[in-house]
Amino acid sequence: MAFEGLTERLQNAMTKLRRKGKVSEADVREMMREVRLALLEADVNFKVVKEFVNKVSERAIGTEVLDSLSPGQQIIKIVNDELTELMGGETATINYSVKPPTVVMMVGLQGAGKTTTAGKIANYVRKNDNKRPLLVAADIYRPAAIQQLQTIGNQLDMPVFTLGDQVSPVEIAQKGIEEAVRTGRDLVLIDTAGRLHVDENLMTELSDIKKIAEPSEIFLVVDAMTGQDAVNVAKSFNEQLDVTGVVLTKLDGDTRGGAALSIRSVTGKPIKFVGQGEKLDALEPFHPDRMANRILGMGDMLTLIEKAQQDIDEKKAEEMAEKLRDNSFDFNDFIDQMDQVSNMGPLEDIIKMIPGMNNMPGLDQLQIDPKDTARMKAIVLSMTPKERENPDIISQSRRKRIAKGSGRPLVEVNRLIKQFNESKKMMNKMSNGNFQGMDNLFGN
Numbered sequence: 001m002a003f004e005g006l007t008e009r010l011q012n013a014m015t016k017l018r019r020k021g022k023v024s025e026a027d028v029r030e031m032m033r034e035v036r037l038a039l040l041e042a043d044v045n046f047k048v049v050k051e052f053v054n055k056v057s058e059r060a061i062g063t064e065v066l067d068s069l070s071p072g073q074q075i076i077k078i079v080n081d082e083l084t085e086l087m088g089g090e091t092a093t094i095n096y097s098v099k100p101p102t103v104v105m106m107v108g109l110q111g112a113g114k115t116t117t118a119g120k121i122a123n124y125v126r127k128n129d130n131k132r133p134l135l136v137a138a139d140i141y142r143p144a145a146i147q148q149l150q151t152i153g154n155q156l157d158m159p160v161f162t163l164g165d166q167v168s169p170v171e172i173a174q175k176g177i178e179e180a181v182r183t184g185r186d187l188v189l190i191d192t193a194g195r196l197h198v199d200e201n202l203m204t205e206l207s208d209i210k211k212i213a214e215p216s217e218i219f220l221v222v223d224a225m226t227g228q229d230a231v232n233v234a235k236s237f238n239e240q241l242d243v244t245g246v247v248l249t250k251l252d253g254d255t256r257g258g259a260a261l262s263i264r265s266v267t268g269k270p271i272k273f274v275g276q277g278e279k280l281d282a283l284e285p286f287h288p289d290r291m292a293n294r295i296l297g298m299g300d301m302l303t304l305i306e307k308a309q310q311d312i313d314e315k316k317a318e319e320m321a322e323k324l325r326d327n328s329f330d331f332n333d334f335i336d337q338m339d340q341v342s343n344m345g346p347l348e349d350i351i352k353m354i355p356g357m358n359n360m361p362g363l364d365q366l367q368i369d370p371k372d373t374a375r376m377k378a379i380v381l382s383m384t385p386k387e388r389e390n391p392d393i394i395s396q397s398r399r400k401r402i403a404k405g406s407g408r409p410l411v412e413v414n415r416l417i418k419q420f421n422e423s424k425k426m427m428n429k430m431s432n433g434n435f436q437g438m439d440n441l442f443g444n
């Protein structure tokens with residue numbers, strides 16, 4: 001989980017103040033010393049840390065804060081505001097050109113996630129902005145880069161333009177844009193070559209492509225796991241190419257946070273998206289305010305709600321509610337619901353986005369084993385279609401057969417059916433407007 005250490009240390013630094021009725025200047029200074037260490041340890045650029053600490057201290061020591069009724073809360077709000085500001089303040093979106101096609105150039109070092117991100121962005125703009133993208137394979141050096149983009153194109157059912165690896169990348173970019181015009185594609189994503197280090201040949205080639213392609217966006221893809229290196233890479237790419245935005249990948253990993261917090265300040269360019277996994281839908285727009293909340297352990301309800309809206313089919317949800325109301329919810333619906341929730345990602349990550357949940361003792365040990373859901377599914381799939389539709393007919397002998405068929409012990413089958421019946425009863429009550437008995441949900 002990203003930012004874990006940073007969140008914990010910032011929370012520790014702030015909890016002391018939160019409890020105090022009156023806060024002195026010395027208290028603020030002590031807290032800021034801890035915040036400073038927390039940020040440095042999270043690999044945030046030292047100049048950025050210095051500026052941040054000065055700004056927060058200045059605001060926090062202002063008399064109106066220290067004399068206010070809840071100085072601790074006010075200071076936490078200031079830290080939150082300034083973290084948001086540090087990451088760019090506003091959410092930055094994609095600039096589309098007035099005259100299509102919009103050209104987007106993807107640049108970055110090898111392994112940062114450029115090719116994958118090209119696919120993710122194509123997928124994102126098609127889904128959210130109704131765009132019709134064309135992917136252009138202009139990395140002719142890395143073995144299999146072209147093939148990788150073609151595989152992504154196949155997965156997304158999206159066209160990929162290639163001229164093989166014997167034609168210059170500049171020519172590929174140019175012909176790719178012509179192809180987009182010819183075939184009515186309104187967005188071109190050019191996947192360019194990376195190297196292991198920033199080098200002159202690479203920059204010359206990218207500048208040449210930029211001249212010909214006149215992109216509306218140059219997205220620099222950087223790996224969040226590389227911390228300060230990511231920031232240095234961003235700095236040199238930006239100096240050479242004047243990029244328009246950054247995509248920070250691998251934020252699903254164990255990153256400390258340095259890159260997310262330093263890039264905007266060091267390069268002046270906004271982070272536009274973050275990569276949250278290897279799958280092609282694991283891309284989210286970057287919202288500085290929500291990220292600040294997340295870093296401070298205050299949860300990120302908005303992203304959670306958006307995720308649920310995106311991943312849970314509204315029509316299905318309505319059907320499900322209907323079934324609950326007329327009591328016809330069966331084991332087929334149960335499986336359907338389980339699949340929809342698991343599409344949202346690992347449950348432990350989802351839970352952490354709920355405000356306050358980050359502070360729950362023991363949450364770091366919480367592991368929801370995907371095998372548990374797989375086992376429940378195995379049990380349901382061993383029922384006959386009739387049993388799934390009419391759980392009431394599942395007699396003891398049928399239960400034994402199901403246990404045998406699914407390879408699970410009989411007690412587990414019994415438990416699942418009992419849980420199913422209980423949740424059905426409770427959900428039925430709730431969908432009819434009766435919220436009493438909801439405590440059962442949490443096992444009280």
Ligand code: GDP
Pocket residue numbers: 108109110111112113114115116117194249250251252253274275276277278282
């Ligand atoms: P390129 O050399 O910059 O084109 O990098 P690739 O697109 O080939 O990505 C390198 C590796 O990083 C691949 O294994 C990707 O699946 C992986 N990757 C890319 N983005 C993410 C991300 O957001 N999270 C995780 N966990 N892996 C990612």
